[in-house]
Amino acid sequence: MAGSHNISRRDFVKLITGAVGAIIGAAIGLPAIDYLIDPALKAAGKDAWVPLGKLETFEIGKPTLATFTRSTVNGWEKTVNSYGVFVLRSSDTDTLILSNKCTHLGCHVNWNVDKQEYICPCHDAQFGINGEVLGGPPPRPLDRYTGDQVQVTDGKLLIYFRGG
C-alpha cells in the first residue's frame, strides 16, 4: 500500500498549502489591483459639439485663438479644463481650424505674428500657418478639424470636440 503513493505526505501538504496560498493571494491581490487602476478603466467620454462663435467675427487671413472649457467629474470633484483652437479664414468659404495642442508633448502653441509661425513655449517647436512642422521635435503637423467635425449653423462655427 505504502509503495503505491507517488507523493509523500509532506510534499502533499506543501503542495496544498502553496495552492491555497495562491488562491487566497489572487482573491486579495486582484481586487487590490482593480482598486488602484479603477480611474483608468472609467475614462469618461467628453465628445460634444462646441460653439466657437460667429464665423464672421474671425478676421480673414489671420489665425485667431478661440477658447472654450469642458468640465468632467473626476472622482468626487468637477474638473474644468480649458482648450483652444486657432481659426484661420482664408476666404469667405474656406476655414482652417487647428488644435493649439502641440503634437510633441501637449503644451499649447502660440501664434507669433512677427515670425508668422506657431511656436510652442515648452520645447521651441515651430509650425507653419497651416500647421505643418517647420522645426523642432514634433512628430506630425498640428491636428486639424475638418469635414464632419466642423459645421456652420446660423452663422455660428461649431467643432466636434473629442475628449481624452
Place this chain on the structure above:
Amino acid sequence: MWKKLFAWLDERLALNELYKATLDRPEPKGNWWNTLGSASLFLFLLQGVTGIFLSVYYTPSPDHAFDSIQYIMNGVAFGWLIRGIHHWGATLMVLVVFIHMLRVFVTASYKYPRELTWLIGVGLLLCTLGMGFTGYLLPWDQKAYWATTVATSIAGSVPIIGSFIMKALRGGTDLSALTLSRFFAAHIWMLPAVLAGLIGVHLFLIIKHGESEFPGKDD
C-alpha cells in the same frame, strides 16, 4: 543550482539563523492565548496595507474628506472592501491588543526578565488607542466631528495645562482644517512610525528572552 544560490545568500544574509530565531524557536506547551501577540502584529500589517490603499483616494481637507470617502465607498472598485477591512480591523486590533495585555498580566509574563517588554507593550497599547482616536476623525462626518470635540474637551479638563493641551491637539481653539490635517499626519506618519519602532524592539525582546512558561500550580 538553487541550493548553491541559497547557500550564497544564506552566507551573507544569515537566512537560516533568522528562520530559526523567528519561526523555529522553542515554545512552551501550546496555548491559544499565546497567539494574540502574533494576531496583533498581523492586524497592524493589515491596517498598514489597507491604510496605504485608502490614502490613494482619501483627501484630508474639510472640503473633500467626506466626499472622497463617499467616492471610495461607491465609486472605486472594491473601495467598500478596503475601507471595510480598515474600519473593522481597527476595532478588532484594539480588542486583540487589550486581550493580549490581559493574558500577559494573568500569566504574570511581565516579570523578570521581561519588564521592559511589558513597558514597551504599554506604549504599543497607547499608540494603538491613539491610532483609533486620530483615525476616527478622518471621515469628517457629524459623528467624527463631535466625537473629537468631546475627546479633545476631555483632554482640556486637565488642571492648569488643560487648555494648552486642547489647543495643541486641535491646532487652535476650535476644530478646523488644521485639526483634520494634524490628525491625518499623526494617523499616517507619526503614530505608525512610533508603532513600527516599538514593535521592532518588542519582537527583539521576545526572541531574546523566549516566551514565558505557563504558571503551574506551585507558582
